Amino acid sequence: MPVPLYIQIREALTERIHSGEWTPGTRLPAERELCAEFGTSRMTVRQALGDLVANGLLTRQQGNGTFVAEPKIDTPAIPLQSFTVTMDRQGLAPGAKLIECKTISTTRELARLLKLKLGERVYRIVRLRTGNKQPIALEYSHFPARLCPGLDKFDLERRSIYRILEKEFNLVLVRADQTLEPTIARRFEAELLKVQEGAPLMLWERVSFTTDGTAVEYAKDLYRGDRTRFRLNLELPK
Numbered sequence: 001m002p003v004p005l006y007i008q009i010r011e012a013l014t015e016r017i018h019s020g021e022w023t024p025g026t027r028l029p030a031e032r033e034l035c036a037e038f039g040t041s042r043m044t045v046r047q048a049l050g051d052l053v054a055n056g057l058l059t060r061q062q063g064n065g066t067f068v069a070e071p072k073i074d075t076p077a078i079p080l081q082s083f084t085v086t087m088d089r090q091g092l093a094p095g096a097k098l099i100e101c102k103t104i105s106t107t108r109e110l111a112r113l114l115k116l117k118l119g120e121r122v123y124r125i126v127r128l129r130t131g132n133k134q135p136i137a138l139e140y141s142h143f144p145a146r147l148c149p150g151l152d153k154f155d156l157e158r159r160s161i162y163r164i165l166e167k168e169f170n171l172v173l174v175r176a177d178q179t180l181e182p183t184i185a186r187r188f189e190a191e192l193l194k195v196q197e198g199a200p201l202m203l204w205e206r207v208s209f210t211t212d213g214t215a216v217e218y219a220k221d222l223y224r225g226d227r228t229r230f231r232l233n234l235e236l237p238k
């Protein structure tokens, strides 16, 4: 089966964006011009453009046209670092909006992940994370209350939680178990992240530990698929 035409067009346009021929903010030629250039129907060109919008390479502005999007935030998946540090290193101003902050009793799953007894108290903190005021990720984080009593009293919109854990509770996170999988935005998440319901998101789940193996955090983070990508540097095992 040959590679469908709309995919070939999509790849050709991707190449123009990645090579810098079309820089962020460039307005795309009208659909009919692209049809003429590639010798295809409008439907085929639309399919290609639709994919690029979904992937975050292009953005549509109602009544204004289609433009090359800002490049994705290139985030190292390793090492273990906080959202604040990740944004700082990308030259973006980190921010947080507190959506929910309460204590809950551990469910069976939370107890297992955080190595707690069933029913022990846990802070559940939900924050919308921003980079230069743009929504990037939604974090659902959980911390055992007995390890960091009063965590909910700190300014969780202006301060890094990892810094608070370190400075105020002497909890230094040195290791984490983390998984990554694709998911889609539910309405609640879509509204906060300012994406369409059903848009692709990346789900990171992380359990973080101190040197003595104490589990301090269980986090479920949803990152916008159109604004971020994760970089992994691979090496042959020694």
Ligand code: GLP
Pocket (backbone or CB within 6 Å): 081, 082, 083, 084, 085, 139, 141, 159, 160, 161, 162, 163, 204, 206, 217, 219, 220, 221
């Ligand atoms: C990252 C991690 C989360 C962690 C957060 C802390 O997003 N994936 O598990 O809760 O950083 O960020 P900060 O210290 O900026 O509050």
